[in-house]
Amino acid sequence: MTRTEIKCGNWEYMGEGGKHAVFIHSSRDECSQTDHACQEYHGRVLRINKAAFQGKNIKDDDDQTILYRKKMKDVFKNYMDEPQKYTMHSSLVQTLREQALNSELIPKSRIKDWSPEMECAPLSENICVDLIPNYRTQEEHQISIEIKPKAGYLPSSPLIHPNRRFKYHTSRFRILQQLNIMGKIEKGWNRNASLEERIKSDYDPLDLFSEDLTRIRKAIDALFECPQNNLKVYWRNIMLFGHECSLEEKKFSRCDAYNSLFCVMDQKETSNGSGTKQLENELKEMISNILRDNTFLTLLLHAQKMYDLLDVDGAILVYNRLLSLCGNSHEKVESAFDDMNHSPAHHCHTLEVFVQYLKESSYAKESCGQGMEIIESLSKEDCTSLLSDWLFSLALCDVSFFIMLRRSDSNGGSRPGSKTIESNSGMKFEYDIKVVDYDRKLPSKLRKREQEERNLDTFRDC
DSSP states (O other), X not given: OOOEEEOOOOEEEEEEOSSEEEEEESOOSOXXXXXXXXXXXXXXXXXXXXXXXXXXXXXXXSHHHHHHHHHHHHHHGGGOOOOEEEEEEHHHXXXXXXXXXXXXOSOGGGGGGGOGGGGXXXXXXXXXXXXXXXXXXXXXXXXXXXXXXXXXXXXXXXXXXXXXXXXXXXXHHHHHHHHHHHTSSOOGGGTTOOGGGOOOOOOOHHHHTSOXXXXXXXXXXXXXXXXXXXXXXXXXXXXXXXXXXXHHHHHHHXXXXXXXXXXXXXXXXXXXXXXXXXXHHHHHHHHHHHHHHSSHHHHHHHHHHHHOSXXXXXXXXXXXXXHHHTTTOHHHHHHHHHTOOOSOTTOSHHHHHHHHHHHHOOTTTOOSHHHHHHHTTOOHHHHHHHHHHHHHHHHHTTOEEEEEEEEOOTTSOOOTTOEEEEOTTSOEEEEEEEEEOOOOOOGGGGTTXXXXXXXXXXXXXX
8 A cells, every 4th residue: 555654743632542642733724725735634633553652563554454444344334434544754753742742631541651661662764644534523513423332232142250140131331330430440531530539320332222212312311411431522623522521611612512503693592501401402312313213323233243252251261262272371372363364254163163052052041061161172263263253342342433413505415425314493414424443452452351350240249
């Protein structure tokens, strides 16, 4: 793939996730015809793997990553925009890192990813970066809603540990919410919060994925009530709703957004702050209807379930089998994934028998005994195939998606592929849905998974 080098340094820190830092081009308004850099980068963001700041070798074109991207594209089809690959000189990467640190915008929970030790790390001469659309719309008549839905299903694996049978009837999100407020686990977005400051969300992914409008609306109401890391709403690149967005702080911005989006002529009517509640109600209604009528969540749910036959407990058992086959070396386990055969999955007879067992056995009727016997006969290739599928499901359970709403053109023009929806007040909007945060989960995620999963055992006492 031919890559163009980014030489322009007019980028500002925008945000980050666990793996990537995101920068936005500083040209916020329309570009002049002579400003070619602005023309190329306007409306898009730069995504940099934070490992680049540590001088690590970033593999983005190895066989496993290429196969992973293809699988993701097969799942999401038109809901996913392929990033454009660029190269950036290490000196510019270092400058962006320093700008980000000096901006004081990096969340406290992420500061560790930008530790001073990185300054001594040697950088490669050129770093591969992604250029992707900016879904946090900057235009006045558009608004963007970012949702992290999490796992929308209950596991069915017969390999779930007897101490954790509650997973069969309680969503993983609800389990982790309870453990978080008990102080048994920590989440990145509230790692520094005291137990008294932690608030339990009433959101349940099972409601959001239900295809029932009443339950979907219940889930959306819960997300607005307690957004945590699962809901963010942006207007003109301002976060209107999200974690630590107080009503008093955002009241006027929300009223401005409501006036702009819904063509409020007499803005005195919303100057007392009523616009913020009207905006919230309009958004809740439109989001609920969009998610009921659109196929996005149906596709996501189908893929989450299809690739998770093991559950975490089964993945731990298979990982331990693979570890024993690799001489109890975690490094050799992770290398085994790089050496995977790309022939169709479930080609081995033992693997076929095990997959059939996972699909047909009922936890209420059969013990783990039969499954444990089959696991002990799995080959290294069988284990890597099963765990690759489970890691793929894990990634699917951690994606986010944007709903971009924009007021319809009064002349009847619309963007190709966009769909339309009408608000309660009769205003027509176009919308698009795009998935983000679909990074590959690496096998190293499995190293400490058994220890982490034991934290769930205390949920039985709740």
